[in-house]
Amino acid sequence: MKPSIILYKALPDDLLHRLEAHFTVTQVPNLRPETVQQHAEVFANAVGLLGSSEAVNEALLEKMPKLRATSTVSVGYDNFDVDALNARNILLMHTPTVLTETVADTVMALVLSTARRVVEVADRVKAGEWKKSIGPDWFGTDVHHKTLGIVGMGRIGMALAQRAHCGFGIPILYNARRPHPQAEERFSARYCDLDTLLQESDFVCLILPLTDETHHLFGKEQFAKMKSSAIFINAGRGPVVDEQALIVALQAGEIHAAGLDVFEQEPLPVDSPLLTLPNVVALPHIGSATHETRFNMAACAVDNLIDALQGKVEKNCVNPQVLRK
Ligand SMILES: NC(=O)C1=CN([C@@H]2O[C@H](COP(=O)(O)OP(=O)(O)OC[C@H]3O[C@@H](n4cnc5c(N)ncnc54)[C@H](OP(=O)(O)O)[C@@H]3O)[C@@H](O)[C@H]2O)C=CC1
Numbered sequence: 001m002k003p004s005i006i007l008y009k010a011l012p013d014d015l016l017h018r019l020e021a022h023f024t025v026t027q028v029p030n031l032r033p034e035t036v037q038q039h040a041e042v043f044a045n046a047v048g049l050l051g052s053s054e055a056v057n058e059a060l061l062e063k064m065p066k067l068r069a070t071s072t073v074s075v076g077y078d079n080f081d082v083d084a085l086n087a088r089n090i091l092l093m094h095t096p097t098v099l100t101e102t103v104a105d106t107v108m109a110l111v112l113s114t115a116r117r118v119v120e121v122a123d124r125v126k127a128g129e130w131k132k133s134i135g136p137d138w139f140g141t142d143v144h145h146k147t148l149g150i151v152g153m154g155r156i157g158m159a160l161a162q163r164a165h166c167g168f169g170i171p172i173l174y175n176a177r178r179p180h181p182q183a184e185e186r187f188s189a190r191y192c193d194l195d196t197l198l199q200e201s202d203f204v205c206l207i208l209p210l211t212d213e214t215h216h217l218f219g220k221e222q223f224a225k226m227k228s229s230a231i232f233i234n235a236g237r238g239p240v241v242d243e244q245a246l247i248v249a250l251q252a253g254e255i256h257a258a259g260l261d262v263f264e265q266e267p268l269p270v271d272s273p274l275l276t277l278p279n280v281v282a283l284p285h286i287g288s289a290t291h292e293t294r295f296n297m298a299a300c301a302v303d304n305l306i307d308a309l310q311g312k313v314e315k316n317c318v319n320p321q322v323l324r325k
């Protein structure tokens, strides 16, 4: 009999068949307690779990005593209680690299659309307001040769630096936990502390994971240190930013505009003040959302789960140390 796994995300047929060649697959809509209760026996016997955007925590793991590997269709893994997985020797696989370039494209789109007010003026054209040659009230600000501060110089930060520096002649400042010599060699990027980055950047781009250290890393104090002409971009995770403080900074004109792909609560509530601000471009967490990249992520997650359950964790594993225990 094939080992049993649980799938909590729809997959293209060919990827589903790839899984079914190895496992008995049970598909569920989510990992909520009522779903787990409804499929209690399958959860109790599953050795693998694949999906995205659902909490995988101690309460769930208690219902899955045979679980050996989890595979998320994402690079971020803040939905997972990694300590609880480690304590139970359960592998966590994720999908770095396959989405890097696409997410960097999205961040660049946010930079361009906020600076040049693309969404706002396009809406004005659609509303029939373009009745004569436009004046300064429709103008934006330049992107090329402005200073870009990147907070989080990992895979996506590097791909953003490449676009900005090589494509737009933009000087790069960056902050991370440690300097990245490659960014300095390839893009003349300058490592600086967060305060210096905030004070000197025309664009401040966050591409950080959500961790205990990064939660609300950006709040009132950080926005106050930015230039009043600065544009703030967040494409990492919503809770890295105190959203209420961001709203106040935008309303008070402490910063010029914001481009946001992620929010403290997703989907963004329809009554969020962010949606009333013309200088905010709000996207529905589309960083990696192209047909090609979402397929490649799903394929990577499928292969990751197959590999992990065969004990192969040369790449894409968050906690390979559990195999050595
Ligand atoms: N909007 C979207 O759709 C998407 C969002 N994401 C988000 O982007 C994040 C980054 O992805 P990726 O670039 O692949 O990840 P990486 O792990 O390659 O990069 C993370 C970067 O964040 C830095 N970092 C982590 N903690 C801190 C901290 N406390 N202070 C300063 N810097 C810190 C790391 O520093 P160091 O280099 O020093 O270790 C590293 O440079 C993901 O975790 C995910 O949350 C990812 C994909 C799509």
Ligand SMILES: O=CC(=O)O
Pocket: 073, 074, 075, 076, 077, 099, 287, 288
């Ligand atoms: O937010 C998306 C991810 O892959 O992480």
